[in-house]
Amino acid sequence: MRETGIVTNYAPSGAISSDGASQKREDWTMKRLATTTGGAWGYLALGLLFSAAIPMAAAWAQTPTAQAFGISVSTPTTSSTSALAVLPTDGSLGSADAPSVSVSGLAGADNLFAFATGSEGSAESNTTLENVNLLGGLITADGVTALASSALANGAAVSDAEGSELVNLVVNGVSMGSDVAPNTRVDLPGVGYAVLNEQIPSGDGVTSSGLTVNMIHVVLLDALTGAQTGEIIVGSATSSVN
């Protein structure tokens, strides 16, 4: 059996007896404190000097982040994010779900679920959707799963999107199957373009690592000027650790 290393404190600190020995230790401590008070100002000054140069403990703390959402639409007239789950700052669990979402005829899906969780050295998020329909059927998918996971492991920081997938994806009438390579770009004439299984890494891979996975990312472009007019993201999961 492996040693789990679990530490449990069954005795509250108040239970420690105040017998003669501990009283003697208390007296000794007070005496030492009194004799060193004179030098304390010097130590205090040194402490202040060093504290200015050393980051706060909070800055050193590992700060995982994670979030996931089902559908996000951003246009000049519409701004909407559905089933958004964000990892709370206390490192517990964020969750969201929606039975059905439809955004201004631009995007729709059923059975959206999103979870974001993590703690020191680890962060995960995932989202699932069904019956995805974008831009009046220009892009459809039976199912979308996005999953991002980041962790500190063996002196390295790593992230991956394992578990992510597209089910029966059809773009502009062309079946893309389910195994779409990361960052596959497909032009959408008159509309813009789509990036499928978009994966955006971050971090240095040693002390930090992050990953954003957008399973379908549509960039809407002005047909005349080519300027971006909006975007639709379906199935997004983000995680990071440092």
Place this chain on the structure above:
Amino acid sequence: MFKQRNLRLLFAAVAGTMLVWACDRAASPVSQAKRPLFWFGEQCPAAKMTGGGRIDAPPGGPDKNPPASHQFQTFGAHVISNGFAPDGSCSVKGQLEWVDHREPDFRINGRPLNLHSEQIAFVEVLIEDTCRDGALHWGGRLVEKNTGEEYDFEVFDCDDGEPGRQVDGFNIVLHGPGESQDGYTLDCPSPPSVHPDNICTLTGGNRQFHPTH
């Protein structure tokens, strides 16, 4: 005299063998009900387990099922225990969110089976050699959001290193008072699961065990 001593040695050897046999784990630790059978360690340890991910069960091995099968589960879960409180109760909190995407068996009222914890009641160390970074057995009360039925639940939670995909393990078991999902658990034999005792292997995500916090 010589024969009597040999006889005593023989009895001692038989008794010792029987004792070892009685204390050993069963060769096949999975019960007929396909529920995990484990040995448990310290109750209410000061520990934490966090993370989430995906399981493809059955069969619950390290590889994904074909996408069109819809045969997978996603979840997020965490449990945090501060050990025993001065009044002797276990100071534990946490959360479980669970979705079973299988069709058609786990479509209830048009939605995938969706479980949401309401209370965490216990946590204890799970003794499982294949969970090298730590394992916990925890649970409480949850609600099936599709129907509103409530169940007691257990989680078998296994951290076998980082990153957790294809190595960490997870499974849940439901008990009444609700009826429609009473006995619900995933069927994850080993192999293909890398863990014995019906613990499923994550195909994505991670479980992170924190011995103290």
